[in-house]
Amino acid sequence: MNNFKAVLFDLDGTLIDSEHFYFSNWAPILSEAYGLQISFEDWISNFAGHTLAHNVAMLNKDFNLKVDEKEMWTATRASYANADMRSIRLMPHAQELLEVVKAKGLTTALVTSSYKTTVDIVLGEHKLLDYFSFFITRESVDQPKPNPEPYLLATKKLALPSEHIMVVEDTSTGCTAAKEAGLFCVGVSKQEVERERLSHADRLASTLKEVESLFF
Incomplete structure (x- = not known):
């Protein structure tokens, strides 16, 4: 693991514990507007x-629904604003892992399908923005994950050979994007359904604490 010079982190579900937040905002909208009941496991x-x-x-x-993308965008953004995204917690050991990566002198960047406003609000609240050299967000690319474009763009910005870059992701979607960009991917999830989908990851961990051990 000593050959890595940069680490690219996903955001949602990897560094921040946001899936419950998103579920709690989407579920009422789907129920009230479309009559669809979903559980957190469904999410x-x-x-x-x-x-x-x-x-x-x-x-x-x-689900044979007729959901309008613009209407769902408006509804979810309004719900997020009322719920206050600043309440989203960090995943356990997230800040500690960022400290370890920083202490090792590795370049750190964020590659996420979330918008820059979400990054600024949540990581800003936790005072973590300065840990990252740059951010690849939804606005940065035409094709988001699982397309490799976000990671190819990050690789270009780093100006490093792909073998010197590690990716940390929590979903199959993100891992697929990383692998198709030719990068080493560590999959991190406690969710059994997601762990099964992360079989294409180079390493699999249950927590960010386990990822931290890769740097020693």
């Missing part, structure tokens, strides 16, 4: 790690 299995556009398309195809 993890079908929604987590995907963009709003992907989830809307999935709802229309798999």
Whole structure:
């Protein structure tokens, strides 16, 4: 593990414990506007790690709904604002891992399908923005994960050979993007359904504490 010179982190579910937040905002909208009841397990299995556009398309195809993407965007953003994204907690050991990576002198960047406003609000609240050299967000690319474009762009910005870059992801979607960009990917999840989908990760961990051990 000593050959890595940079670490690219995913955000949602990897560094921040946001899936409960998103689920608690989407579930009432789906129930009230479309009569669809979903559990948190449904959220993890079908929604987590995907963009709003992907989830809307999935709802229309798999659940035979007629969800308008712009309307869902407006509804979810209003719900997020009322719920206050600053309340989203860090994943356990997230800050400690960032400290270890920094102490090792490695370049750190964020590659996420979330928008820059989300990054600024949540990581800003936890005073973690300065840990990152740059941010690849939804606005940065035409094709989000699982397309490799976000990681290819990050690799270009780093100006490093791919073998010197580690990616930390919590979903199959993100891991697929990283692997298709030719990068080493550590999958981190306690969710059994997601762990099964992360079989293509180079390493699999249950917690960020386990990831920390890779640097020693």
